[in-house]
Amino acid sequence: MTAHTPPARHRRFLRHSLAAAALLGALGASASFAQQPLKIGFIGTLSGPGGALGQDQYDAFMLALEQKGGKLGGVAVQVIREDDQLKPDVGVQAATKLLKSENVAIITGVTFSNVMMAIHKPITDAGVFFIGSNAGPAPIAGKSCSPFFFSTSWDNDQLHEAGGQLASDLGYKNMYVMAANYQAGRDAVSGFKRDYKGKVIDEAYTQVNQPDYSAEIALLQAAAPDAVYVFYPGGMGINFVKQYRQAGLLGKIPLISAASIDGSTLPALKSLAxxxxxxxxxxxxxxxxxxxxxxxxxxxxxxRVPSMYAAQSYDAANLLDSAIAKVKGDISDKEAFRGALKAADFASVRGPFKFASNQFPDAGFYRVDVVAGADGAELKAVSPIDIKTRANFAAQCPMK
Incomplete structure (x- = not known):
């Protein structure tokens, strides 16, 4: 049924969930939607260098479901998992399978923006609610927004507007910027430059999943910036930081990153980061x-310690729990269910949380430092980041 077999604890948990749902049906539950488990499709990057990110999303979603006894909003749930392999065409195949063969009621997850751009329209055009828990390409936050799409993460520009603001707050006058060459990488540079008040000496784009950055590191070293800003999620971040350290630059030219070092990559880097x-x-x-x-x-x-990918997916599960409960388990009234989702009546791990009109979050960002810890290194929240300039994609979104 899925591209990857779930861990044993998840298989046992899903079997128990299905058994519980079957028992409810045998006991003659009166509402038809209570007789069968609610099917939720999960799509994420679960293999390759970015696989740890999607795994964190999946594990956190399943943790929330397990904490609620296999139910969301009081309704038994069956999660059908698909690995997009960080390939848009594979993502489209996964979405098609979930929509047409599995007849899922809701889809969640999605790790990388190139996959999100490929599957967002087919899913939302089908009238299926889509709860993204990471990828937030700018177009779907603006002109291509949909009433069927909600995000529990951020739009790509916003994530890096925070990075640009942080670099400005730290007083760096000249920055060298690097990112992977795909939708999220281009959004990253755009967002960073929007809030950074100094001069960007150069911006370098590298291939997705590029393993060797020695040539680019030599070029940035020659440019002699005050600091470097990078966006390299997953295995890309692990390779870049290792090579930056090996080049003797970490501690010499300050390194600022977003979505490059977190709970998904720090175990591989430890004190190197x-x-x-x-x-x-x-x-x-x-x-x-x-x-x-x-x-x-x-x-x-x-x-292991949860990453932001895990946190955002845990929020997605709890958002769904609150909304399904509000409509008493009946999501067939799509306008009512959309209203229940927009209410965001749940406790986010990020703190205060609400949706803007484009159904992307209005939530906080933080300076988080990598410091020495018991396992070599740990993440420490230092202070909130006050983003001064926003792209305001919500203003471009025709929804109200």
Whole structure:
């Protein structure tokens, strides 16, 4: 049914969920939607250098579901997982399967923006609610927004507007900017430049999943910037930071990143990443009750610290839980269900959370430093980032 077999604990959990749903039907549950589990499709990058990101999304979603006894909003749920392999065409095949063969009611997940751009329209045109928990390409936050799409993460520009603001706040006058050459990478540079008040000496785009950055690192070193800003999620970030350290630059030319060092990549880098400054929508030490219990539960279940990908997907599950409960488990009235989602009546691990008119979050960003810790390194939230300039894609979105 899926491109990858779920871990044993998830298989047992899903079997128990389905058994519980079958028992409800046998007992003669009166509402038809209670007789069968609600099908939710999960699409994410679960293999290759970016696989850790999608795995964090999936694991966190399943953790939330397990905490709720296999139900969201009181309704038994079946999750059907698909690996897009970071390939847009594979993502389209996965979406088609979920829509036409599995008849899912909701789709969630999606790790990379090139896949999101390929599957957003087919899913929303089908009238299926789509809860994105990471990728946020600018077009779908603006002119191509849809009433069927909600995000629990950010639009790509916003993530890097925070990075540009942070670089300005730190007083760096000349920056060298690097990103992978795809939708999110181009959005990253655009967002960074919008809020950065100094001079961008150069901007370099590299291939997606490029393993060797030695030539680019030599060029940036020769440019002698005050600091470097990079966007390299997953395995790309691991390779870049290792090579930046090996070149003797970390500690010499400050490195600021977004979505490059977090709970998904830090275990591979450990002390090699100490000293990197990040702008992030999430940190494991954010001081709110929902986050504290989430981190404790995630570490207990998976023996690793959650990343922002995990946090955003956990929020997606809890958003769905709140909305399904509001419509008493009946999502057939799509306008009512959309209103329930827009209410965002759940406790986010990020703290205060609400939706803008384009159904992307209005939520906080933070300076998060990589510091020495018990396992070599850990992430420490230092201070909120006050983004001064926004692209305001919501103003371009025709929805109200």
């Amino acid at each position: 100490v000293g990197v400054i990040t702008s992030a929508p999430y940190a494991p030490d954010l001081d709110n009750p929902q986050n504290k219990q989430f981190v404790t539960a995630f570490v207990k279940a998976y023996k």
